[in-house]
Amino acid sequence: MTRLLLTLRFLATGFFFICAGDSFGVSRTSAHDIVQLVISALLDLRHRYIRFPPSRHLLDSVKRKFHSMASFPRTIGAVDCTHVRVQYPGGEEGYLYMNRKGYYSKNVQVIAGPDLQIFNIVTRWPGRFHDMTVFNNSRVRHWFESTPMFKDCLLIGDAGYECRPYLLTPLSNPQTPAEVNYNESLIRTRNVVERTFGVLKRRFPILSTGIQCFFFPPALPYPLPSLIFYYY
């Protein structure tokens, strides 16, 4: 229980290990080991909680929920990216973490459900990479293009995404009443992903203040499978 509390405190406050350790009377090294242990135990559970509803029937109820917001049809998720601040990782590829807004980050892609669930997350991209690059290289794209389960299902994204048959984006210049309605309905429905980021970042301020770990991985992680954070 102490290990779990120490880790939650670290994730909640973004304190350095030394502070998290101090309040639990353990050394900096132990605090580091404990956080690592608990995070990897949590990661082992991720497939149980971070997943699309596993049947057509459940997906249909997601569609109905999305539809009830602003009448947007067939939607099963809202996709967007958010930058999570990280310490400068150094090394030859460290510069790839510098994002357009001028700080070091990872560009994290989330697909949110109607009740702010996280159906899918991709965390392996340094901040320099564009939202569409993350999506293009994600397994989700492949699923939507070739899995029967996702036939007739839609994702919605903002104007940063390229429009696809299964990924709809706002119109840049809506003219007719139908286009204006489409645009408004899409934007209102897509709002769930913004709210998901808001809730997550308030609950775990380390995601806004930055992950200041002294063991941030030096090497570029993107050939590796996607994890929530890279702790090791």
Ligand SMILES: *[C@@H]1O[C@H](CO)[C@@H](O)[C@H](O)[C@H]1NC(C)=O
């Ligand atoms: C995404 O992939 C499509 C082809 O599948 C390509 O045309 C497009 O340029 C790619 N976009 C980015 C930003 O990589």
Ligand SMILES: *[C@@H]1O[C@H](CO)[C@@H](O)[C@H](O)[C@H]1NC(C)=O
């Ligand atoms: C789309 O609709 C929203 C909501 O009415 C509006 O705020 C936005 O400016 C519109 N976008 C464009 C590109 O017209």
